[in-house]
Amino acid sequence: MPRLLVVHHSPTPTVRALTDAVLAGARDDAIEDVEVVERAALEATADDVLAADGYLLGTTANFGYMSGALKHFFDSIFLQAGGALGDDGSAHPATGGRKPYGLWVHGRYDTTGAVRSVGSIVQALPWVQSAEVLEVLGDVSEEHTEAAYELGATIAALVSG
Numbered sequence: 001m002p003r004l005l006v007v008h009h010s011p012t013p014t015v016r017a018l019t020d021a022v023l024a025g026a027r028d029d030a031i032e033d034v035e036v037v038e039r040a041a042l043e044a045t046a047d048d049v050l051a052a053d054g055y056l057l058g059t060t061a062n063f064g065y066m067s068g069a070l071k072h073f074f075d076s077i078f079l080q081a082g083g084a085l086g087d088d089g090s091a092h093p094a095t096g097g098r099k100p101y102g103l104w105v106h107g108r109y110d111t112t113g114a115v116r117s118v119g120s121i122v123q124a125l126p127w128v129q130s131a132e133v134l135e136v137l138g139d140v141s142e143e144h145t146e147a148a149y150e151l152g153a154t155i156a157a158l159v160s161g
């Protein structure tokens with residue numbers, strides 16, 4: 001069965017509400033035959049990544065970057081997941097087949113750097129951004145959780161083929 005890996009850092013109830021909505025969307029009854037696997041960013045492994053057919057990533061914005069937890073995830077899985085580094089240590093653009101991924105980011109005032117930081121790493125993985133990034137600032141409204149649900153359902157539907 002196709003597998004969707006959801007990797008997130010959700011340290012507060014606010015962020016957790018978004019994460020729960022993404023997971024609910026990914027598990028929408030209308031989407032058949034997708035196994036949704038949830039992992040905290042500090043616990044996800046390269047084997048989790050290799051076993052998956054698509055990805056949903058969630059993070060807080062911290063100091064203008066993704067959370068340390070999601071960065072730890074990338075640091076841990078990057079090479080095994082098919083990422084390549086150039087001689088100068090920078091991530092090289094990926095070639096070949098691509099698996100769908102989506103991203104949500106929560107912050108209090110500016111998520112720009114966090115979104116950019118994830119994109120700069122993922123462009124070197126054999127993944128393709130398959131939904132608009134969901135950026136949420138401040139309190140989470142019903143509109144935000146609906147958008148998060150939609151994000152989860154969109155990527156799950158792509159994974160189900």
Ligand SMILES: Cc1cc2nc3c(=O)[nH]c(=O)nc-3n(C[C@H](O)[C@H](O)[C@H](O)COP(=O)(O)O)c2cc1C
Nearest residue numbers: 012014015060061062063064106107108109110111
């Ligand atoms: C150390 C630290 C750094 C942060 N840096 C940013 C930041 O660069 N941009 C931003 O929008 N929010 C930033 N925040 C706010 C967090 O993103 C926010 O607290 C987190 O998403 C949880 O949301 P909540 O506090 O509303 O529950 C930061 C928070 C902390 C604790």
